[in-house]
Amino acid sequence: MRDVRGDVVRRQLHADHGCNVERVRSICGYLIQGETAAEAIAARVDDLFADPIIEHGAANTLFLTTDLFDQTPDIVVTVGFKPGVTDNPGKAATDGYLTLFPEDAGAKISTYTTYAFYGAGEIDPTWLAGTLHNGLIERALVGDSAACQAGMWPALDYPTPPEQVFIQPKTIDLECEDELLEKISFEGLLALNLEEMRAIQAHYRDEEVRALRTTHGISPDAPTDVELECLAQTWSEHCKHKIFASRIHHVDHETGEDTVIDSLFKTHIMTPTHDMQKDVDWLLSVFHDNSGVIAWDDTWSVCMKAETHNSPSALDPYGGAMTGIVGVNRDILGTGLGARPIANTDVFCFGPPNWEGTLPDNLFHPSRVLRGVHAGVRVGGNESGIPTVNGAIVFDDRYIGKPLVYCGTVGIMPRHLPDGRPSHIKTPVAGDIVYMVGGRVGYDGIHGATFSSLELTEESPSSAVQIGDPITQKKMVDMILEARDEGLISCITDNGAGGLSSSIGEMAEYTNGCEIDLATVPLKQAGLSPWEILVSESQERMTVAVRPADQAAFEALADLHEVEATPVATFTSTGMFHVRYGEETVAYLPIEFLHDGVPQLQLESEWTPPHQTPFVTPNEADHNELLSSMLQRPNIASKETWVRQYDHEVIAQTAIKPFVGVERDGPGDAGVIAPLHGDPHGLVISCGIAPRYSDIDAGAMAAAAIDEAVRNAVCVGLDVDKMAGLDNFCWPDPIESVKTPDGRFKLAQLVRANRELERVCRAYRLPCVSGKDSMKNDYGSGKDKISIPPTLLFSLFGDHPDVRNSATSDFKEAGDRIYLVGHSKQELGASELSFMMRERNSDNGIGGNVPLLLNPEQNLATYRQLSSTIHQGWVKTAHDCSEGGLAIALAEMCIGGRIGASVDIDGTGDGDLWARLWGESLGRIVVTVKPEHESDFLATMKGHPTTILGEVTATSVLEMVDGETPLISSDVNELAQAWKGTLDMTGGVA
C-alpha cells in the first residue's frame, strides 16, 4: 500500500530543491503519559492509533526495529513539538484515548513523525532535517547512515514543559530619569515611547490617584507589573493605532503645501463614512465593533473584517497564518451579540517563490513561507468549515523581509434575535458575569501585541508564535451561536491582541468598570504570574458576558459542546479596571486613563516624488513572446494549485467560485455567495491590491486598489448602490528615527494614500466600515534593511440582487461580441511589464505615468450601467483588466473558455500601442454580449466609454491586431500551459 505522507515529502524535496530521493516512508508516533498498563494500550492500538485496514500499528516499539523495515534506510529524521507548543493531533489523540480508557483521566499524549529515507546517500542529514522542521517550535533528531547501519534510531522523549516560576506581583518605580524610563520600556518589551512612559509616571504622581489607591491596598505611587503590562498592551500601536491617530505635520515639496493633519483615521476614514451614513439606512455598525455590519435584507445583516498576521507568519509561517485566519473568524463571532462566519478571504504578499538571491539571517526562503502560510490558512479555514471564496497572492522581492498575510472573514446574523434584541448592539449592564470561553491561558502568546509593534530581529521572542486549534474553536462557535439564539449573551468579544486585558478592558467601557479575579482563570500549566495571565494571547478564547439568571443555562450549553467556560470577572460601574489575584488587588486603573490616557503622537511628514528611471518601451518586440513570458510571471500566473486546496464550497452557497470556465481553471474576479439556502439573493466579496504603484506614488496605489476591488465586484454583478469596504494598511515604519532615516517620506506616502482613499471612496459612495493597520513591516537596519512597499489591501462586500444573473470571465461561445468598457491611457509606469523589462535588463526603469483615477464619479456611473446589463442577463462574460493589461485579460478569458478570439485594439484609448496592449489604466472591464443582446447592451452603455474589440471565434487562437498591425497570434492551449506552470510547485502526483 502506498505511503502518501512519505510521497509528499519526496515530491516536495524534488519541487523545491531539485533533490531526488528514491523513497520515503513515514511513521506516526504517539508518546503516552498515563496510568494505563502498556499491555492494555497495546491491545487497543487498532481501535485508535492505527487503521486496521491500511496501517500497521504496534506499541512500545520504534517500528524501525520491526521486520516491516527490513531494508536499512540511509537517513532517519524524527520531528516532534517543543515543550508547550500546541499539538493538535496530540490533543485529539488524548480525547480519543479517554473514550477508550475513561478512568485514566490525567493522561496526556504527544505526537511525532519519523521519516525514513532511501536512496538519499548524497544528502546532508542535518540539511534534510532543517527542511522538515522549524526550530522555533519543533525538535528534530537525525540518524545518519552510520547510525542507521548501527541500528541507533532517534527517539524523542515526551516534551515536558519547564516549571513556570510564579512571580509575586511587584511594583515598578517610575520616579526616575527619562533614560531609565526608556530602559524600563525597552527591557520589558513594553514598546512604550518616552512620552507615554511619562504619561504613566504622571498618573502615579496624582494625589487623588494615590489616595484612592491607598484605600484599595495597592501601591499608591508606583504601577504594579500587572498595570504596566496592561497599559503597554492597551496603548500598543497594534491596539491603539497611534500612527493613524497622530498629529502630522505634512509638507509637500511638489506643491508647497504645509499643513497639519489631526488623525488620518478620523479625517480620511471615519468622517467620510459617517457622512455617508446620513444618506443610507443600511450602515448598522461601523468602526467601533469587531467588524463592520450592514443590513443585507429585512431579516439578515452581514459583516466583514480583515486582519494581518505578518510577524508571526514570518517566524512560523504555518502557525502564524493559522492563528491569523482563526483569529479573524473570532472577530466575526465577537461582532454584535455574535455573528456566524460564512466566508474567508486570504491575500498574501511574498518574496518570489523562485528567489535565487541571498537571504538575510533568520528569514525563510519565500517558497517555504508560501507553503507554510498556505497550509496554515488551508487547515484553519477548511477545518472550521468556512469556505475561502476570494483572495490574491502578490510577489515582490521586498516581501522577503516581511511576508504580508491578510485574512478576512464575512459573517451573517439575524437582524433581531428571537428575544427581539437587535443583534448588532451589545447590551451589557453592571452585574453581568464575564466568562472566558474556549481554550485555556498559557505561556504561549505573551507579548504578541507589543511584539507586532516592534520590528522583526534575530532576537524576536518565540513565545509570540502560536499554533491555532480550529476544532476547539469550532466547538466554541457552535456553542456560542446556540447561546446567542437562546438569548443568553449580553456582550461578547474576541480574545486577541492583549488577551483578557484588552477584551474585558474594552467591554468594561460599556458599563464603566469591571472586577477581574485572575486566580479563577483556567491555565494550560500552573505557575503563570498574574500579569502573564492578564495579557497572554493564547488562542481560541472568547470573552462573553451573561446575566446572573442565565448562568446555569449558559454553563449547561458549554458542557454539552465540551467547551470550557469559566466566570472570571463581573461588570461594574465604578469607573475602574479592577484586577485581583485572589484577595489581593493587583491593578486598579481608571477606565478613562486606560483607554484615553495615551498621548497623541506628533509626527513629521515630507513629500518629494521619488526618482525612478522612466520605463521606455523597446523599438521592436515579439508580443507573442512577451505574452507567454508575462503569463508565467508569478504575479500573473495561475494560483489554482494553491487555491484548489481551500474548501471554497462548504455551506453550499458559493455561486461564483475562485476558478471558472469549461475546465474550471480560468480566473474568477470575485466571489459570489447565496448564503440563504433556496434563495438566490447574493453577496459579492472582492479585493484590490496594487503595491507596485507605491514605487511611484502610494496615493495612486491606494486609488488603484479601491478601483480594482470595485471593478472585480462589478464583473460578477455587484449592486454598486450597496457596497462597503475594508481598508487594511501594511506599511514600513513611518516614524523618523536613527533606524528609519526616511520616516518622513514613508509617512508622506501614508498621507497620500489616505487622501486618495477618502477621495475615491466618497466618489464611489463606498463607506469603509472596518479596517486595520500594521505599521512595522521592516527587517534589519542600516544598508541591509528591507522595507516592504507600502501596501493597501482593499476588501469589498456588497449586494448581489440575484446570483442567477451573474457573469464570469471565461469566453462563452463563438460569435459573442467582445467590448472594452473604459479607456486605455498612456500609463505604463510601474506596470507589470515594466518590472519584467527591468528584470531582463537592469538599465531599464519602471518610472513614468502611473495609472490614475481622475474622474471616479464617471467610473461609478459606468459601473452602474454595466452591472444592470449583467442583472438583465445580457452580459454573461466580464473580466477585470489589470496586471498585464488587455493582453493578459483577453488571454485569461480565452483560457477560461478554451476558445479563441479575434480582437483589434485600435480605438481603445489615446495611449500608444504598448499602453493599449499592456497598460494597466484603471476603470477597464472586458465584456462579451451575444449578438441578439448587443443593441440593448449598447443602448444601456450609451454615454459610457464602450469600444468594440472583436468577437469570440470557433478556433483555439487568440489573434490581436492594432488596425493593420498584427500583434499577437497565440494558441490558447499553449497560453494555458504557460499560465498554469509557474506556481504549480506540487512535484506531480506520482
Place this chain on the structure above:
Amino acid sequence: MMVPRVAVLFGFGINCDHETKAVFELAGAEAHRIHVNRFISGDSNLAEFDILAVPGGFSFGDHLGSGRLLGNRMRFAMRDALRDFVDAGKPIIGICNGFQVLVKTGLLPGPDAGQSPDFVQRGSLGLNDSGRYEDRWVTLEFDPNSPCIWTKGMTRMTCPVRHGEGKYIMPTPQALEALSTNHQLTVRYVDPSTAVGEGLSDTALPYPLSPNGSMRNVAGICDATGLVFGLMPHPEANYARWLHPDHTRGTAPVGQGNALDSWEGEGLQMFRNAIEYVKQNR
C-alpha cells in the same frame, strides 16, 4: 401526509450540518440539527427519527485518521441506538467526513446481508494519492443494480469533492469483488466524456478524473440492505443550479425534481429518494 423526520448530526468539527438540514427540508422532510452528545446523553432519542444524516466536516480535525474519533464515540456510546436504527430499516447517509465515520464505525460496508450491524471495520479511506486536500467538481455514475435506496433512478451527476482522505480501500481483492457482486459499489467517478450510463469502469482513472486513486474509482458504497449509504462527493452542494460551475455558461445540468423554479440541481434527488422511501415503507 406523513413528513419524515431527519436527524442531522453535528458537533466536534462536523461543518456541513446547515446545508444538509436545508436540502432535506427542500426535498420535503422535517430536519433537525442534533449534537452528537444529545444522543449520547439521552437528551434526544434516535428512535424518534426516520432518517439519520452524518454530514461532512472535519470531526476532531481528522487527526488519527479521518472519522476515527467521532466513529469511536458513536461505536462505543451510540452502539445500541445505531444497531436498532439499522435493524428497523431506517435510512442513513454519510457524506464526506460522514462517510469516513460510517466506514470507521463498521456500518459501511457492514456485515453480510441479513445480519445486524457488528461494528467491525471492513474497509477504509486513505489519503488521496495526490497527498492534497482538494475542492474540485467530479462526474459520478451510479450502479443501476445497486440495492441503494438513496440513488434509485439516478444515472449520472456532477458535484464537488472536498477531501484529503477519500481513497476507498478494501483489504483484499476478494472482499472488493464481493462488494461489486452485491452491487454495493454504488457510485463511482467516471470520465465525463463517456456516454451517459456507460462511464462505470473498474480500471483506475487518471487524476483528477478520479480525485483520489480509489480502488475501481469508488466514490461511495452502501451496505447489504441498501439503506446505509456513504459517499465522498457532496450531492448537497449541487442542490441548486446556481451552485454549478457552468451556470453562467447556461449549461448547468437540470435536476430531476421541480424545486426552485427549474433551478433545482442534480444533487437534491438523492435526498428526495430517501424521503420517498420512508413515506412508502411506513
